[in-house]
Amino acid sequence: MIDGVTRRGFLGAGGGMAALSLATAASPAAAWLQDSGAPRAIGQPMPRGAELPATPPRPRRPDSVGFAIVGLGGYALNQMMPRFAEAQRAHVAAIVSGNPDKLRRVGDAYGVPADARYSYETFARIASDDRVDAIYIVLPSALHADWTERAFEAGKHVLCEKPMALSSAECERMIAASRRADRKLMIAYRSHFEPHNVQAMELMAQGAVGDIRLVRTEQSYRMGPTSPSENWRVNRALAGGGPLEDLGIYGLQAALYLTREMPESISAATFRPANDPRFAEIFAHVSSQWRFPSGAVAQLATSYDSAGANFVQVQGTTGALFMDPATNYSGQRMWLQAGGRREFNPGDPGVQFAGQLDHFTDAIRDGTAIRTPGEMGLRDLRLIEAIYASAEQGRTVRLNPDGTMRA
């Protein structure tokens, strides 16, 4: 599993190279998903396989931070909400959903009082709910910016899922809203709290492979039959270009936190098979090559239409680091090849979920610095924009040190 996506059935794929302009309007999707106009929050059925706790968890400490969870989908219900019980001072204080039945069932299971269960329409009332200190946005990506702004307007801190948003302009709006409200903004980049990835960062900082020459990453799986009207992940208005924002962003992040450099140029290609409803609106495959000021190169691939992969490799002048799988929920493996093979087992990857909650609550309660702030999400959206611009224009794009494109 990468990001909770399953590798399901196979579809035939044909067609050629296509650079689908991200500027083009999305085609209309079915009413249950997206009725018309700008993307908006609409309740969905209970995700398949959702497991609710038999007994409601309780806050561990009196200074525990109360979170309102916005969007009770697969990731919220199956991954994050169960992990609050492992966090030191975070608890689920409120829930926000467009599905009244889910509000009732999830609210009962988590012990959320009836007056702390909000719909998207009643959300603004959360401003006067003192049980809620922070809002956790777990909505489809196109809704992150608006709901983050609403959360700041309500005077709350915000933990926002990845990708931060679908454009750098949205990210800038979110950061400005955080500053206006004088509230914290963190992007839920869980790998920064996962022991293997943390140790990989340390190893690279110590020069464990010598000078880095090449980074290769791939995050892919083959998506089963679906269409933009039934699945927001293949709906351009809700998901942007597709696999890069969803999965490839883990490889993009790793290339940055392992090299500790920003690329100075990017060249990229996108692929979209013809006559495939999965890829009527989004790309099937995005690959890019980055050049860093040190001379190192990164090659990143991500796909919704190739056999499952989730690896990161770093080749240096004296050795190589391998992570496979690199950024899953569990099962990480990592080894260094440098005059012999050395395996690393720095800890249970499962701690990444509560780890990011603890990190954010420390920032809220103790004023500590946030490792994955809005500015990091903005940087990454700038690189994603550069990747799409390069593919669309068929040229190498040169970048400023902050990731913006040079004229």
Ligand SMILES: NC(=O)c1ccc[n+]([C@@H]2O[C@H](COP(=O)([O-])OP(=O)(O)OC[C@H]3O[C@@H](n4cnc5c(N)ncnc54)[C@H](OP(=O)(O)O)[C@@H]3O)[C@@H](O)[C@H]2O)c1
């Ligand atoms: N960090 C990670 O490892 C990780 C893993 C998976 C996902 N994510 C991120 O988490 C977010 C949610 O992903 P997910 O996998 O949980 O998605 P999901 O299972 O499809 O759930 C999304 C939820 O958002 C709400 N929603 C509101 N408006 C919607 C609309 N127009 N279309 C669809 N859903 C709408 C619904 O909740 P209600 O019915 O309660 O209103 C829905 O259940 C995304 O940003 C994704 O990138 C992160």
